[in-house]
Amino acid sequence: MLTLLGAFLLSSVVMPVLVRWMGARAFFIAALIPAGAFVHALMLTPQVLHAASAPYESVEWIPQLGLNMSMHMDVLGWVLTLIVTGVGALVLLYCRWYFHDDSVGLGQFAAVLLGFAGAMYGLVLTDDLVMLVMFWEVTSILSYLLIGYYRRRAASRRAALQALLVTTLGGLVMFVGVVLLVVDAGTSSIREILALAPTGPIVDAAIVMLLVGAISKSALFPFHFWLPGAMAAPTPVSAYLHAAAMVKAGIYLIARFAPIFAFSGPWRPILISLGVFTMLLGGVQALRETDLKRILAFGTVSQLGFFSVVIGYGTQAAALAGLALVIAHALFKSALFLIVGVIDRQLSTRDVTELSGVGRQAPVLAVTAFISVASMAGIAPTIGFVAKESALTALLDDAQGGSVWGLVALIGIVLGSMLTAAYGARFLWGAFFSKRDAQGERMPDTAWPGPPLGFVAAPIVLAALTLAAGIGAPALDAALQGYAVTATPGLDHAGEAAEGPGHLALWHGLEPALGISIVSILLGIGVFLLTRRTGWERRPRVLPFTAADAYYAVVRAIDRLSVLSTTLTQRGSLPVYVGTIFVVFVAAEATALLASDIDRIQLSAWHTPAQIAAAPLMAVAGIFAVRAQKRYTGVVLVSVTGLGMVALFATSGAPDLALTQILVETVTMVTFALVLRRLPSRMGEHNASVGRIPRALLGIGVGVTMALVAIVATQSRVAEPISTLFPKLAYELGHGKNVVNVALVDLRGWDTMGELSVLVLAATGVASLVFVTHRADLLAATKTLPKATRRATRSRPLVETTDGIRFQTSENRSSPRAWLVGGTNMKPENRSILLEVIVRILFHTIIVVSIFLLFSGHNLPGGGFAGGLVAGMALVMRYIAGGRWELGAAAPTDAGRLLGTGLVLAVGSAVVPLFFGLAPLTSRFWEWELPGFGHMEFVTSTIFDIGVYLVVIGLVLDVLRSLGAEVDRQAAALRSAQDASTPSGTDRPRGVSI
Template sequence: MIASLAAFAAAALVMPLLARWLGRRVFAVIALLPAAVFVLLLTWLPGVLAGTPVVEIVPWIPALDISLSFRLDALALLLALIVTGVGALVLLYCVHYFADDEPALGRFAGLLLAFAGVMFGLVTADDVFILFTFWEATSVLSYLLIGHYTGRKESRGAALQALTVTTFGGLAMLVGLVILAVAGGTTSLSELIADPVTGAAGEWAIALVLLGAISKSALVPFHFWLPAAMAAPTPVSAYLHAAAMVKAGVYLVARLAPGYAELEVWHPIVIGLGALTMLVGGWRALRQYDIKLLLAYGTVSQLGFLVMVTGFGTRDAALAGVALLLAHALFKAALFLVVGIVDHAAGTRDWRKLSGVGRRMPVIATIAFIAAASMAGVPPLIGFVAKEAVFTAFLDAVAAGDSWAWVALIGAVAGSVLTVAYTVRFIWGAFFSKTDVADTPLHAESPAIAVAPGLLAAASVVSTFAIPFIEPLLASYADELPGGHDYHLALWHGLEPALALSAVVFALGALLVWGRQRVARLQASVAPVLDSARGYLGIVSVVDRVAASITTAIQARGLPGYLAIIMTVFIGGLGAASIMNTSWPAGIRLFDYPAQPFLALVMAIAAVAAATVRQRMTAVLLVSVTGYGLVLLFGMSGAPDLALTQALVETIVLVVFVLVLRRLPKQIAQRNPPVHKLARGIIGALAGLVMAVLGLVALGARIQPTIAGGLPALALEAHGKNIVNVMLVDIRAWDTLGEISVLVAVATGVASLIFVSGRTGGAPRLDAVDEGVNRRDRLRPVPEPAWSIRAPRTSLADTAGESDAAGEAAETRQTWLLAGRTISPRNRSILIEVLVRLLFHPAIIVSVFLLFVGHNAPGGGFAGGLLAGLALVARYLAGGRYELGEAAPVDAGRLLGTGLLLAAGTAAGSLLFGGPVFESAWFETEVPLLGTISIGTSTLFDIGVYLVVVGLVLDILRSLGGEVDRQEERQTADEGDGAFTTGDGEHGDEHGGTPGEGAEFADGDEYSAGARLPGDGARQPSVERTEEARS
């Protein structure tokens, strides 16, 4: 079992890669895995039936007595067979459901496969905490799968709702499980059931665990998340919300019933809520027009039914319950898959628009009919067999005088009547011809898509007749509960009360169908009772409003307000502490070398000036002066590492500032004059003073002898000579890991603030270059047509109509940067382009050098990454956002993720070899001719840091640079005064004249004759003079 789980995990991880070159066919490949596990499970069947469960235990956290223990008994085997069998069929169905160009196909395949694995782990886990881990994992995976269409708001909302509700229940369940484990003295589920916890602890624990179960299985009052989750793709609905995940709650009830069905809290929750849910679900299903929603409410109803039956607590009911579980998995998955096919073919799921579908899709209609008949309990299908068993079990209990049995029986009969009614509604709505609706136009679907639902429907028929072979497995579980062993599942028991009840159910169902208009009127007149979705939304909106009002109350003063508060706290706290300090240094040395006071003076002047100037750009430059002054101070004090890093950081910060300031008014406080100038000045001055005093005190406060003397030896132990770097990547690697995690969060935050919609993908790329520069030509220079030197390119696509001859005939020059020509000649500087072209590659080489030399000399991943980032900055500044896209044609998120993975991977890697986190290792070998090569895990860690820093810079450039450019261009284009627009082709459509203008520009002559550059006339004479001088 553990091996199967590992196989699921590994396969899910490689799925995104596999999906890239297999497309949707990847599903056919991965369906093999659950199918293989299904077969493997079948081979264990005889042993399990013989009463010897398969057990695997691997110790995990001995201190808490938690181990990876798995136990496959009859119930687990039944569920595991359903999970893997239906899973394999649903994956097979996905092959035809999705198109190859479906976005995020690899992610979806990986998640769905991972879900199958997690579900398999859930039903086989024996340790309650392992069970809980899988339980929560299904919630998270279900969140990701429901939210598959990340661009749709309702999809994200439904995903979040499902996650919130099921996690709430899950947390309650965790508390219950902890109580059980502590009171029972073991974490083994089988032992807890064999030797149940009783008394108040047991009651509370089971109530909490059941809370988890009913939230997961969408029982009232948590039922609302399941219909909303229908925003997911159909395979997800079929698998998670019919066959697998929602069954987790039923499984837990079935699992606990043998030990805990006698508790006081058990019956009210299980039977009371079960019966209520069955009725509410069926009632609401009768009101739906969307056939998928109809099925969803039907599922809610059936889940209530299942929980009620499996939790009833007698042997016969348990037998009926697991039979119903099997039947439900078969017919409901088949029905959802059919709905997906109809939806695909007709383009709608609203049955008021569907007509004549059954006549033209006879195979699909037949499959649906069989599955729906099983749902309604029509003989000779497995649904009928199960329902007969349920009625018999409840009737027997009623006869025995059980008061809860009355509730259960009435609930089951009434619910079944509703089931019959909504089944008819579904079949009629989806497949029949309606007199007043024209035939729905249908797309042809591949016949192969019917394979999976067909097999499931066939199983509904076959299993009825194979009941003697299936029953031992079901009975093997049911026998754990009290009650006589003489009842058997069968199609025909003779004329007995249960059969009569079935007949009554069908008759009443037919009555409902006959009087459907009256039912509809009744439903419309009754206020929606138990609409807990509204309650949920109410809670959420109250939380939102409270949060918003607190935020408004606290954060009303803007940035100056925050800073004032932070600074005041700083002055009050640390200032007071430093005044009360007793360990003042004995003497004060004014300076170490003469340049120090000079630099300090320059920095002080710049700082004061920065606070008083009125131009934003000037203020930023003055702040930079203080930063570069610090660089000099570091450098002169013998800290080249710090100086190097500070210089690079200062430069990057300056660039980011400039990028941001483009969008702000040039003057500071143009609109709102600053208030409380004096107070602000005092706060600023005091903060500086406190900081200075703190420095003084801190330097004099040493009590213990310094450990600096030991550091060189420690560094050598870590194979490094540069103590600073060894500190960063080895001794204090935890800090660095935390810091780069913050960097990743910052990059994501910046990007998501700027990009209004999705931020995946790299910076925009040139479309024309791919044609112009193919692989063979990469060693040859790229010619640049003369007109692109003279005139701006109106759009990137305007090379489309150009013949090669025209391009060659034009006076051409060499292109220096790939996207230089996308910039208007007025803003273009060939000087910068040539310099960037010549210096970009050397800068990258130096950054790689800094990365690798870091362990022994000044440098390191951080400095190297910053330098590489600056090289990208240069490319962007010289060639604009398209140049950035060509310079780094990768998603910044990928760089960040890879870097973080590498860093965290080296941290966790040593765990695999039994060492503590971050234990360093070195690989050193003597290569002939080359010499000694030594690679340490700390080098890998540093590479991770390097990638994160590059990714951060790229993300900032992409959002604050490229995206802001694009937004600005769009703004100018929208305002209508943009004579030319670069960028997206859609602008051409907005301005009818743009293509014509483009042609004029491209021609060049009109440009120089008609529209002169503003300074052109002034320049002309001096040119003539030059020529005179030459002659």
């Protein structure tokens, strides 16, 4: 079963390629996967019917949470599997003739439809509730893509979004219920929960939430409106999702838990009341429609209400009848949808007022439709008749035994069955019968081009199975008894517990249920004739609004609320944005602080004498930074606070943190300088809408709140912090003595992985703001140069000069060498020979030091982050000494490659252990004696650290290229343009010097 689930996933991935190669014929191959799963389920029938040996497979997923990828095929899962895979295979075959080879987006459609079949296969077989929720949400997402297949049609997009919002909202509520149920039961295994049958107020709340998910997925009132709107999808989607698969997910959930929850407080009132109302509402609306597909859509809504009442009723007889109804509906409703697709494809219309005489020209199709409608209405000898009579008997017995809910359900189903017969007759009349126009004249027959046999094969097969299942009801009864006996026995006529669930049979004799069924069918035909004569579809609706109107009203209200909130908060003012965030932060955290025991907090003024000097210095620097009138002065004062942290770290026994902090402060200072050089040196006049005192109070409030949160959080622990074990874990698991570095690359490697992703995103964001096209614009420019020049670039580093681009060839290699390459291209007044000499001497030494910090960081202060910052500082020195020309010579590579390579190394070190059956980021340690070098050690987490090293270098290089070299180039281009536009002898306007 798990293998087949993987086959669904893999085949959906390759389907776009197959469709591009084979066209619509690729659906033949796509149908093989669900057909194989169907055959596999049939082969497992003996084991399924013998409950003790029901197939079960399990693979550990998240063992820490007790979650497994478990698959269990009992009778209920077996029935739904046969429906999902069998109907799915026929629908995929049907798609071969429904679509053309050149249909837009056909490859994506085939992949998504096959993926949806796989998700449904997993949903009905999984034994883990959390996995069920995951499959549930996957079906919602994939159904969105399928319903929105005609992406250029507004109706299709609107219907897809509506279905997604409704089913996802229900799924989220259901997930909360799943969490409550799993926590209360102590397990996420469905089999174990069914065995435990938990009760209590928490379980009752979980039941309500589970039912919200079920009724939203199965389109019960008040969430029924999304299903008729989803008829904007291609007909194969409607035949599969809305007849055999997606809408059955909610019914499956009800059927799965009805045996243990049916007699819990909220279960029957919710399902019977909503189910009966939905059945009547859908039936009435189906009689008003003129589109064949929408007639079936509202009929499906009505039938889903029917199923939820019967299968959710919870007795053994109702469970048997309900499961038979699910099988019957999958067969007859899929066939009817596919028949509508044939009519629509052949005639380009589904309007009953435009169709006439099709039945005489397509007798096979008409007979197929009649068999399917007969099953829907409950006419012998179809499976629909067998299931409907069994359902009426189950509810009639319970009602006669004194059950009030049984009586309510019985009355509702009888009325609903009458409407079912009515809209079934309307469908047959609208699709196949001859009609008369407004003057009473007989309309000419609609021209019928005969469809290919393969196009009508799927509905014919389904109709044949409808008859076969009805005639072979005893065999079906034997197969379904295994599910029925899991429910609670119902009542008999005397109000006593019934003996067993009863049996499915084509003939039970002259029973009350048979008479009720015949009367409801005759009344339904009468209702159809009456509504046709009175023009029911043209009458105004009874209620002034519908559930769909309520949905759109809610959506519009949310839109208005978002506009209002945006208007109040998004005012184009950074102070307003920051102030809003700070006010909310202070309000939320202050509320939490007031509820805590602040008076029990114990504090000491200081721990080391260095704190006495550093803390006031940091505070004073922060105050003066706020009052600074010059930008650079403010930056320097802010950096003083960072250097104060360096002192605190260094005197608190954290040299690694002190080293990293001082390097970060240095790089940050350079970044500030690169940004601020394009701005005026002095601050502008501050015209804030909020006065200085309120701003000061808000700042003080944020600072005090943050300090109190930190103090309270650290002193409110209820368990011993895991950090106390870090020194031991770092040595025993990470094989290192530097706790900080081992924590970054081993113990807390996932945190570092996330931080690396943030660094890459930050670098990409900075580059995208500055570069118009690509980070490596200068490198890309070589593609337009002569071939000889391009060959030279492959072996020599690219260097930009004041004249553009040149290369280190044999000619300039023989010229006198400068200390720095870029120095020769700078104006003399901007050069410092002393600085160039110092940088030339120290550059390689600093690079070696950075590599030393990288490899020694596992046991000494350092590591990939610190080493990368040191290497970045070396690049900063080259840029400061020689400008953008020197930066190109020092690092003639794209920063994006360094970022990508580092991220690949980090991710690779996390993924590789999986291939050896280990957890991600598991490290291995080797040690050996190397002649001439002595004792050597290597830890695989060093590879992760190398990735960190490269990402940090890439980040610094990207910042220098973006905010440094590229800004310099743009400024130079601007000056050149100004010089070219300034008449000779005229002074050029003065601006900011770069």
